[in-house]
Amino acid sequence: MTRAELIRQIKEKRSFLCVGLDTDLTKIPQHLLDDEDPIYSFNKAIIEATADLCVAYKPNIAFYECYGVKGWESLQKTWAALPKDCFSIADAKRGDIGNTSGRYAKAFFDEQASGLGFDSITIAPYMGKDSVTPFLEFGDKWAIVLALTSNAGSLDFQNFENNAGLQLFEQVIDKVNTWGTPDNLMYVVGATRGEAFLKIREHAPDHFLLVPGVGAQGGSLEDVCRYGMNKDCGLLVNSTRAIIYASQGRDFAERARAEALSLQKEMEKELLKAGIIS
Numbered sequence: 694m695t696r697a698e699l700i701r702q703i704k705e706k707r708s709f710l711c712v713g714l715d716t717d718l719t720k721i722p723q724h725l726l727d728d729e730d731p732i733y734s735f736n737k738a739i740i741e742a743t744a745d746l747c748v749a750y751k752p753n754i755a756f757y758e759c760y761g762v763k764g765w766e767s768l769q770k771t772w773a774a775l776p777k778d779c780f781s782i783a784d785a786k787r788g789d790i791g792n793t794s795g796r797y798a799k800a801f802f803d804e805q806a807s808g809l810g811f812d813s814i815t816i817a818p819y820m821g822k823d824s825v826t827p828f829l830e831f832g833d834k835w836a837i838v839l840a841l842t843s844n845a846g847s848l849d850f851q852n853f854e855n856n857a858g859l860q861l862f863e864q865v866i867d868k869v870n871t872w873g874t875p876d877n878l879m880y881v882v883g884a885t886r887g888e889a890f891l892k893i894r895e896h897a898p899d900h901f902l903l904v905p906g907v908g909a910q911g912g913s914l915e916d917v918c919r920y921g922m923n924k925d926c927g928l929l930v931n932s933t934r935a936i937i938y939a940s941q942g943r944d945f946a947e948r949a950r951a952e953a954l955s956l957q958k959e960m961e962k963e964l965l966k967a968g969i970i971s
């Protein structure tokens with residue numbers, strides 16, 4: 694999906710919501726466990742209940758690969774069930790020497806080879822240029838590079854300052870900016886980082902940011918928008934557990950929809966406030 698198509702979706706749906714699909718057999722409703730593929734049944738119901746309210750879906754690959762071959766099958770079926778107007782994110786956090794990154798790109802982008810044709814993949818940039826650029830050589834596919842993450846451990850490394858007073862996440866963005874463009878690169882910035890979005894926008898004014906951490910991790914959507922929104926919106930805000938596990942009963946899809954709708958309504962207000970939609 695191109696940047697222009699993504700922006701059009703945001704305006705049409707009045708939403709920049711990304712629904713996470715971190716589907717855990719111990720958390721999904723019990724009655725689905727008798728299905729042939731409970732993970733797929735759950736995801737399909739969540740997708741059908743939320744497709745008009747969100748612009749992206751993000752399956753976290755760990756929740757599939759932990760079940761081996763069956764998990765990969767559930768992932769493939771889930772990817773195939775994603776609405777074509779939604780941006781798809783393989784949250785795989787890959788990155789290795791160039792030769793190996795090329796294979797990871799094939800695994801998640803090349804539908805002919807793997808059965809998976811995600812629009813984008815999350816990347817850990819620690820190994821540098823040759824570990825990231827193979828993901829940027831696949832037509833209109835995107836690399837979403839970790840910059841400032843939402844977890845407590847993010848401050849173990851990501852805020853180290855160099856002699857010029859730049860924190861590591863700022864240096865990462867400056868460097869990675871030279872490998873791609875706002876048409877094929879996004880950055881991950883945790884919603885729990887509030888005012889840090891001001892700094893992020895000094896280094897990446899035009900890029901889209903994937904923002905996990907609202908909902909279960911307590912990040913503020915209002916702060917994310919206040920400090921992080923740009924003229925095209927420039928945000929994909931993810932919520933996973935707060936949506937998909939809103940209920941563990943038979944009404945799970947209905948309750949997931951209600952949670953997604955409440956976020957979409959808040960997002961619509963922010964888009965109106967910023968003059969991005971009218």
Ligand SMILES: O=C(O)c1cc(=O)[nH]c(=O)n1[C@@H]1O[C@H](COP(=O)(O)O)[C@@H](O)[C@H]1O
Nearest residue numbers: 753815842843881883905909910932933934
């Ligand atoms: O790259 C990510 O998606 C990610 C980066 C980050 O900084 N923090 C973070 O929580 N995530 C992912 O975003 C999702 C957050 O899920 P919830 O906390 O349930 O909304 C999980 O799949 C995490 O792996």
